[in-house]
Amino acid sequence: MTELLAPAEWDALRVSLIVALYSVAFSLPLAIAVAWLLARKRFWGRGILDSLVHVPLVLPPVVVGYVLLVLFGVRGPLGAFLNETFGVRLVFTTAGAALATAVMAFPLMVRAIRLSIEAIDHGLDEAARTLGAGPLDRFRTVTLPLILPGILSGGIVAFAASLGEFGAVITFASNIPGETQTLPLAIYSAIQTPGGDAAAARLATLSFALALAGLILSEILARKVRRMLGR
Amino acid sequence: MLDVAIRTRLGSFAIDAAFTAPTPGVTALFGRSGAGKTSIVRALAGLARPDEGRIRIGDMTFFDSAGNIDMPAERRRVGYVFQDARLFPHLTVNDNLRYGWRRAPADDRPIRLDTVVALLGIGDLLDRRPHTLSGGEKQRVAIGRALLSQPRLLLMDEPLASLDAERKAEVLPYIERLRDELSLAVVYVSHAHDEVERLARTLVVIENGRVAAAGPIGDLTGRLDVRGISDRADAASVIDASVLGHDEARRLSRLGFDGGELVVGRFQAGVGAKVRVLIPAREVILATVRPEQISVQNVLPGVVEGVSLGNGSALVRVRIGGVHLLSRVTRDTVDRLRLAPGAMVFSLIKAAAIERPGSSPR
Numbered sequence: 001m002t003e004l005l006a007p008a009e010w011d012a013l014r015v016s017l018i019v020a021l022y023s024v025a026f027s028l029p030l031a032i033a034v035a036w037l038l039a040r041k042r043f044w045g046r047g048i049l050d051s052l053v054h055v056p057l058v059l060p061p062v063v064v065g066y067v068l069l070v071l072f073g074v075r076g077p078l079g080a081f082l083n084e085t086f087g088v089r090l091v092f093t094t095a096g097a098a099l100a101t102a103v104m105a106f107p108l109m110v111r112a113i114r115l116s117i118e119a120i121d122h123g124l125d126e127a128a129r130t131l132g133a134g135p136l137d138r139f140r141t142v143t144l145p146l147i148l149p150g151i152l153s154g155g156i157v158a159f160a161a162s163l164g165e166f167g168a169v170i171t172f173a174s175n176i177p178g179e180t181q182t183l184p185l186a187i188y189s190a191i192q193t194p195g196g197d198a199a200a201a202r203l204a205t206l207s208f209a210l211a212l213a214g215l216i217l218s219e220i221l222a223r224k225v226r227r228m229l230g231r
Numbered sequence: 232m233l234d235v236a237i238r239t240r241l242g243s244f245a246i247d248a249a250f251t252a253p254t255p256g257v258t259a260l261f262g263r264s265g266a267g268k269t270s271i272v273r274a275l276a277g278l279a280r281p282d283e284g285r286i287r288i289g290d291m292t293f294f295d296s297a298g299n300i301d302m303p304a305e306r307r308r309v310g311y312v313f314q315d316a317r318l319f320p321h322l323t324v325n326d327n328l329r330y331g332w333r334r335a336p337a338d339d340r341p342i343r344l345d346t347v348v349a350l351l352g353i354g355d356l357l358d359r360r361p362h363t364l365s366g367g368e369k370q371r372v373a374i375g376r377a378l379l380s381q382p383r384l385l386l387m388d389e390p391l392a393s394l395d396a397e398r399k400a401e402v403l404p405y406i407e408r409l410r411d412e413l414s415l416a417v418v419y420v421s422h423a424h425d426e427v428e429r430l431a432r433t434l435v436v437i438e439n440g441r442v443a444a445a446g447p448i449g450d451l452t453g454r455l456d457v458r459g460i461s462d463r464a465d466a467a468s469v470i471d472a473s474v475l476g477h478d479e480a481r482r483l484s485r486l487g488f489d490g491g492e493l494v495v496g497r498f499q500a501g502v503g504a505k506v507r508v509l510i511p512a513r514e515v516i517l518a519t520v521r522p523e524q525i526s527v528q529n530v531l532p533g534v535v536e537g538v539s540l541g542n543g544s545a546l547v548r549v550r551i552g553g554v555h556l557l558s559r560v561t562r563d564t565v566d567r568l569r570l571a572p573g574a575m576v577f578s579l580i581k582a583a584a585i586e587r588p589g590s591s592p593r
Contacts, residue, residue, distance in 0.1 A: 123317045129304040130276050130311035131331035131380045141330075145321045228321065 009203055011178045012186035015094065016210075019169075019182055020162035022098035024155050027106055031158075032151065035113035036143070054107045056168075061104060065171025068100055072172070090172075097173035097180040101165040105158035112157060116150025117143065149225045156218040160211055183207050233258065233384070233416060237274050237284035237294075246270050246281070246440040252433040254288065254384075254416035259431035259448070261421060261459065267440035268420045272386050275418060276311050277304030288384050288416060308335065310377030310385040314392050316369040318361035324372050325357040331380025340381050342413060347375045350412065351405050367398035371405060378409065385417045391426060406430060424460060428452070428469050428509060429588035436460065453555025455539040455548050461557060466546070467509040468556045469588070474504045483528075483582060490552020494528040495585045507588055512546060514584035515558035518577045519568050528582040531556075535574040538565055545570075549578055 005013070037043070038050055056064050072079040072090045082088040090096035120143065128138045166184040173180035175189060187203045190196035236249035246267045252258035260268045273279040275286055275293070283296040293302050293309075310331070318327050328344065348354050351371045361369060370390055377385060390406070391399045403426070410417065410430060421427050427434060427448070434451045436444040436459065444457045451457050452469040460466065472488035477497060484498040486506065493508065500506050521530060533551035545565045547558045556578055560570075570576065 121317070123313065123315065124319060126278050126304075127311070127313065127317040127319075128330070129278065130307075130309055131376065132305050132308060132334035133330075134303075134305050137334075142319060 005202060005206070006199065008177055009186065009199060009206075012181055012183050012203065013206060015097070015178065015180065016163050016182040018094060019097045019101055019180075020159050022095065023102040023105060023162040024109075024159050026098070027102040027109065027158070028151070028155055031106060031109040031154065032113055032147075035110045035117055036139075038110070039114045039117040053110050056104050057107045061165065061167025062171050064103055065100055065168040068096075068103065068168070068172040072096070072099070092174045092176060092180065094173075094179055097169045097182065098162075100168040100172040101162035104165050104168050105161040108161055109154040109158040112154030113147060113150045116147040119150075120146050149222055152221050152225060153218055156214055156221070160214045163210060163214075164207070183210075232287075232289065233418070234285065234287040235271070235275065237271065237281035237286065239270070239274065239279070239281040239284075241270060244440060246274075248437065248440065248442050249284075250435045250442050250445045252418075252435070252445075255414045256432040257410050257417045257419050257430050258433040258435060259419045259421060259427040260435050260437055261424070261427050261431075262437035262443075263422055263459070266437045268422075268437050269388055270440070271437070272311075272388050272418060272420055275384065276309045276386055277302060277307050278311075291383060308381060308383050310380050310382030312370070312374050312377050312385070312387040312390045314389045316361075316366075316373040318364075318369055318372060318376070320361050322361075323357065324353065324359050324361070324364070327361065327372060328353075328357075328376050328379055331376055335379075335381040342378055342381055344379060347378050350408055351375045365398070366394050367401045370394065370398075370402050374402075374405065374409070378413070378415075383416065385415050386420075387417065388420045389422070390419075391421075391423070403429065424463070425588065428467070429507070434460075449554055453548060453557060455537050455546055455557070461512075461546065465511060465513070466557055466559070467511040467586075468554075470508050470510060470554050470556075472506055472508060474498060474500050474502050474506060476502055488552075488554060490533075490554045491531050493531075493580070493585060494582045496582055498587070509586045509588050510556060510580060511584065511586070512557040512559040514580060515549075515556060516579040517547060517549070517558050517560060517564070517568065517570065518579060519575070521577050522579065525579070526581070527579040529578075529580040529585075531578045531580070533576055533578055535570050535572055535576055537572060538570055540565070547576075549576060551578065 034053060070076050074080065074083055074089065074091060079090060090099055124142055125138055128142045133141065164184055169180060169182060170185055175181050175185045183203055183206065187200050190200035190203060233252045233254050237246060239246045248271055260271060262268050270279065274281045277293065280301060281294065286294040292300050293307050294300060332344065351374060353371055353375055356364060356368055356372065364372065391402055394402065419430055431448050434446065434448040435442055436457055438458060444451055449469050449471060452460055452467065455461055470488050472486040472493060475485040475487045477484050482497045484495050486493045486495060498506060531551050533549040535547060536550045537548040539546045540562055544559050545562050547560060547570055549556045549558060558578060
């Protein structure tokens with residue numbers, strides 16, 4: 001099994017999975033909150049929030065990486081604060097790579113969850129109110145279970161996108177083997193290296209297999225949840 | 232007592248409605264679609280905030296713009312049965328039923344799960360999911376869910392409107408049972424006069440966002456001017472009576488009401504039972520002298536209180552003791568018999584023409 005890939009290639013797979021996992025795990029709660037705000041609430045600045053969330057979809061990823069570098073660099077306003085207060089450094093670290101992929105995948109996640117919130121019959125929320133459920137109670141017992149399909153598909157899409165993110169990661173977190181070198185970065189390095197064709201092919205195949213597995217998993221989960229909800 | 236007085240603007244439409252109704256008992260909000268019935272009920276539930284006014288039940292104030300009181304919907308404990316059931320699709324019937332029950336105070340749950348399940352006949356559905364239920368079953372579960380939230384007030388917003396005639400006939404008896412067996416304050420919204428005549432104790436007629444008439448249902452069905460009630464070709468008077476006795480040999484029952492006795496076809500009800508009868512106005516014959524040698528079982532003396540002349544026919548309001556009866560006659564009859572307020576008349580009603588609401592098609 002270990003001979004299938006070179007150690008450096010195993011590292012790339014491991015880094016990719018960790019980065020994608022962190023990215024989804026930390027951004028999911030925020031994505032649910034933002035999706036709920038955008039779907040259900042009318043407030044000042046809603047349009048700005050909506051644009052801000054979606055802007056990574058239309059910006060070149062390198063620009064997103066650059067903006068993160070400016071904000072979260074050791075001398076950036078947020079980076080300096082994190083470094084001085086918590087001793088957390090994001091630039092050129094695995095956590096930084098996760099942050100970059102999270103920002104890139106965030107709109108996909110918000111979109112999927114928001115659509116599923118908008119698809120819920122608002123009447124169910126009213127019914128829960130008349131049955132004595134307060135706002136948090138209603139969110140937990142009615143909204144959250146009903147948007148589970150959206151959360152799952154949003155999470156899986158974001159996970160897949162995180163595995164594949166290139167521009168923002170290389171700009172913000174650089175290309176450090178075992179730290180921030182994810183699969184696409186490793187493929188890029190392999191292509192740049194003389195005699196790296198075989199490695200590039202292996203890693204590309206691996207990426208393909210991961211993507212396929214993700215899609216199949218998402219389909220199975222979606223079907224399960226649909227059956228649970230009786231649709 | 233339920234005490235409602237609200238004003239609210241919804242675009243170009245305005246609600247300005249005030250009424251009181253005794254509780255417990257069923258109060259029907261009756262009127263055409265778009266008259267504002269649902270807006271009033273949503274205000275009672277706290278799902279919509281009126282611009283001003285007050286909503287009180289017993290000594291509990293739900294809303295009072297003068298006192299700056301607006302209790303949130305989730306604290307009012309108002310059971311709401313929506314037209315479209317609104318069962319939670321991700322929960323079983325059992326969990327739907329318990330949703331409100333769990334959120335009611337543990338020391339104040341007089342309405343028990345097994346009582347409601349038996350009352351509504353939903354014992355076989357408990358493990359099912361809402362999407363596997365028929366329309367009538369869904370509505371029964373929705374009624375059960377609202378009842379189990381231990382409501383101070385039960386609101387039923389056209390609960391039968393989305394059902395076909397057969398399903399409607401399936402659910403109506405259950406609503407009658409909950410009315411009779413649980414002593415609840417119920418506001419029942421409907422545009423169907425047959426449901427209202429069958430269920431309501433108090434009738435509130437809503438027109439264009441205003442209360443056109445309100446009072447005990449027997450009073451309103453005996454009036455000449457209530458739109459949708461007494462201006463129908465098949466207008467009928469509602470009379471509440473009690474069973475005095477049965478004559479098995481002649482297959483008849485005797486009913487006593489505030490104004491005399493009625494002989495009707497054999498009723499399926501015990502002696503002493505409270506029953507409601509409908510007397511279609513077109514089945515009531517008027518005479519100025521007491522007729523003899525006649526097949527009609529019921530000859531009731533009374534006084535004419537009003538005459539409303541229509542196109543071909545006239546509607547005569549007759550007071551018999553404490554109740555009012557409508558009789559539809561031709562305008563010619565009004566002239567021949569000189570029917571005018573104060574005239575003494577005898578109302579003749581065939582036993583076979585007296586109906587129980589909902590029991591026979593009209």
